[in-house]
Structures are given as C-alpha cells and as structure tokens.
Amino acid sequence: MGNFRWGIIGLGLIGGSIARRLAQQGIPVLGADQDPATQSEARASGVFEALLDPPALVAAADGVILATPVGAIEEWIASLPWRPGQLVLDTGSTKRRVVAAMARLPEGVCAVGGHPMAGKERSGFPASDPELFLGKPFILVPTPRTTPEAAARAEELVTVLGARPIWMDAEIHDRRVAWVSHLPYVVAMALMAAAEATGDPALWEIAASGFRDATRVAASDLRMMGPVVRSNADEICAALEVLGQILARWRDDLCASPPMLPPEWEHLAARRRALRFPD
Amino acid sequence: MGNFRWGIIGLGLIGGSIARRLAQQGIPVLGADQDPATQSEARASGVFEALLDPPALVAAADGVILATPVGAIEEWIASLPWRPGQLVLDTGSTKRRVVAAMARLPEGVCAVGGHPMAGKERSGFPASDPELFLGKPFILVPTPRTTPEAAARAEELVTVLGARPIWMDAEIHDRRVAWVSHLPYVVAMALMAAAEATGDPALWEIAASGFRDATRVAASDLRMMGPVVRSNADEICAALEVLGQILARWRDDLCASPPMLPPEWEHLAARRRALRFPD
Structure with missing residues (x-):
C-alpha cells in the first residue's frame, strides 16, 4: 500500500479486526478509541503504530476508517478536521444516512461507504480477529x-482483509440488509419475548441448539444494534409487514382442522439446503 | 444393563446415535429400518448385533426404542406384536399422540415416552454420533x-447416553417444545419466505452468519418436521398468536416518527446473553 497510512477510529470487534x-500483513496502522479500557487493550496488543485522539489521528492518517456505532459515525464525519485529499471509509451497518453525511464533507475530501458482512455475537477489541473477514462480502x-x-x-x-468487495448503492444496501440482517434480529428478539411471555422458567432447561441458533443475534450489544435499527426503521417496517402476512397465512393453515402444512414449505426447505455461507 | 437387550426401530440420526x-459402551443392540440404503449403512457400521425386520426385533428385544418420524411411531405402537413385560420407548418430538397410542397397548406391555433434546440439520444414519446426547436434556x-x-x-x-433425564407430562412437554422448537422452526421458514418474496437474488450474496443461524432449522427434513408440526399444531398456533402480537406492537414502535426501540429489548438482550446451552 506504498506510503499510504491508515488510521482507525473505534477499536471494537470490526475496527480491531481490521487493525x-x-x-499481520506488515502495514502500519494508527488507532483511536474513546474508551479507556479499550485504549489499554489496544496499546497492550502491540498492533498499533500509535494510539492518538481522533483529531490527531485525522491529522496523521491518509485514510481514516470510522468503525464506531452508526450514530457516532455520522457525528465524526460532521465534526473532525478533515483535509483535502484524505480518504474516509466507514464500516456502519446502514448506509443511507452515512452517505448523506459524507456528501456534506468539504470539497476535496474523498469518502466511500463500507459494510463488512461479518460479525460475532461477542464484541469489543478482545473479540477482534485478523481472519474475521476472510471470504466474506465487504459491501x-x-x-x-x-x-x-x-x-x-x-x-x-x-482485498488486504481477505474479503470480497461488492459495490452497491446505499438505498439498495439498506433494503437488502433489512431482509437478511435486521428482520432476523427483530425476530430473534421476538422469539425471546414470546418464550418469556409464557412465564415458564422450565422452558430454558429444554431449549436446545435450534433455539440457541435462532436467537443468537438477540445477544448483540444494543449500543450497536439500536442505532442500526433506528437508522433503517422504514425498511425494517416494510419487511415486518411482509413477514406478518406470511405468518398470518401460515397460522390459518396450521389452525385448520385437520392442520395443513403451508404448501411452500417443501420449496423453502430445499432452498435453504441449497444456500452456501462463507463460514 | 444385565441381560436386558435393546432393539431400535428407525436408524436415522437419533436411532443411529443411540445405537x-x-x-461404544459394550452393550449389544438390535436394529431395524425399512430403508434398504440405511440397512446397508447400518450393517457395514458393525454397530449392531443383528439387523432384523420390526416384528422379529420385537420378538427378540426386551426393550424397543421407536426412533422413526412421529406418525410412524404411532403406527408401530398400534401394529407390532408386543409381549407382556416388554418395554417400549420412543424418541418422537411431540408426545400427546404417542402417549395416547401407548395407553392402548395390551395390558402388561410397559411404555415410556421420550424426547432427546438433541439434533442436527443433517439426518440419517451417516450423520449419527455416539456423543450426540452428551450433556443434553432427554425428556x-x-x-x-x-x-x-x-x-x-x-x-x-x-444415563448411558450421557444425557440428563427430565420427567414431564405429555401436555406440558408439547406446550414447551412449541415455544422453544416449533415456533423457531416456523419463523425460520418465514424468514426464508420473506427473503424469497423480495425476488432479489442478490440477497443471498450478502446473507451472513446472522441469517445462516436464524434459518438453520429451515433446512430440516420435512418428512421428519411435517408430522411433528401437524401433531402439535394447536400449541404452535397459540404460540404464533402471541408472536404475532409482539411483532405487531414492535412494528408500531419502529414505524413511529421518530422510530422508537421497543422498551423491553434491553431486558431481552441481557436475558439472551445469560442463557447457557449444552453445546
């Protein structure tokens, strides 16, 4: 990467994994994080050329990766002392508002939106992993x-991260992630809420791998997921509307006497078996 | 286990794993399966003392484990030549109908319902594993x-299987599994159906581990899951009713202007983080 110097603001799972x-590839990287515990962990890791405060990092880096929760990304874009010729890239999970904020950057500052389709239910610098992005899409x-x-x-x-770049407009991105990321998240929360609504603590004794996997993302940090959901609420609402219609139709099938299986289940099961995921 | 001889009818994932x-523990076991390919696999495995047809297995075994799909379990209970003093145990995922069938067994035949809370999305004898049940609840x-x-x-x-026995009445069992197994299954199918309804094949390119895990059980064999869902349709309908109310309430929150996060999400996320699963 020549003499181009990267800096990362936000050293959680994503920022830490990029760093x-x-x-690991021998490319020097600067870091910034506002949390003192994260600063200590990042310093002790030996991964960073230097840890700076965000304005100093912007002064020192050629390319700045904003890897904070999505609300903070917009605030940093609006408030940091960007320089002409500098590149700003973010890793937020929704893109319309970030791209709108990037469009208001001073003339000459360059900006690209980004969203690595990789994650874990664990968060924070200690969970970071240089191989997190291998083979994954990076939008x-x-x-x-x-x-x-x-x-x-x-x-x-x-490419250095080992991921696959996929270009996509912000509007299309936000619509697609509503279906493949945010709707599954809301549904995982709803499965937890429904189980809790029974008031039967013995449920948890018999919950097995099916329930574990179906609700895994419900464990995500709400400080991260809350702003994501709020910033894509219109698309999530549209997806919830479709999901609600599907579930209502299937409930009619299952409540019939005798109960019927929804006719599309054979197709859906075959479709799911045919899907391949990077992991 | 003294001279008590077990036989297993149905040598798929569950029956094969028990065998x-x-x-592995040095206990001889008889097997029966009506599928010729499964018979060959079972014979080649060296696991079985003998492979018999179901009536011959019932004649030779002291305890018979019915590990077929739930509809077939009821049929075998009603049709096999049971002997007084013999023990019948099943492994079906719903229990009310099986217990009702067991109640109609001839006097003197003993019967216990069973449901190991263990599974994989892969099925069949080749997927079977002697450690499948370790640490898992076995109802x-x-x-x-x-x-x-x-x-x-x-x-x-x-106990020999390494699982934890948990006794539970059939009605309570069927209610609980509706919430922790069957509702997540229906919801996984609905997430697949909703994604398909977009008609956007590029969704599959960006679907990541969140979508993969949320929909994993949708890949299950419908020959197994269809009878399970039909035999517990009343409890699943009740659970779908509650889930639908939760999702409708949350949609109102998310569709508000500005969008609101449902207030219970903090509690639900913390609750999910606190859950521990045997795997």
Missing part, C-alpha cells in the same frame, strides 16, 4: 465524494 | 403403561 489484519457504497482513486484504495483495503 | 453409544414422559421398573430402565438408558 489486526493490517498489522462498498459510492458517495458524491467517491473519486476513482478513492474507490480503488477502498477495494485495495478490502 | 452407536450403546455399542421422559409417563404413560398409563409406565411401571416403576419401566421408568428406572428408561432413566438408565438416558
């Missing part, structure tokens, strides 16, 4: 501040 | 044909 991968989103050079630089980073 | 565990259900000796014998088997 570890760059360091890149054009903005009014995306020059050809900025796009190439973002793709180069994604 | 492998017994063989035991009393029937009008459950003598103290039959109960002790069933518990002894569960």
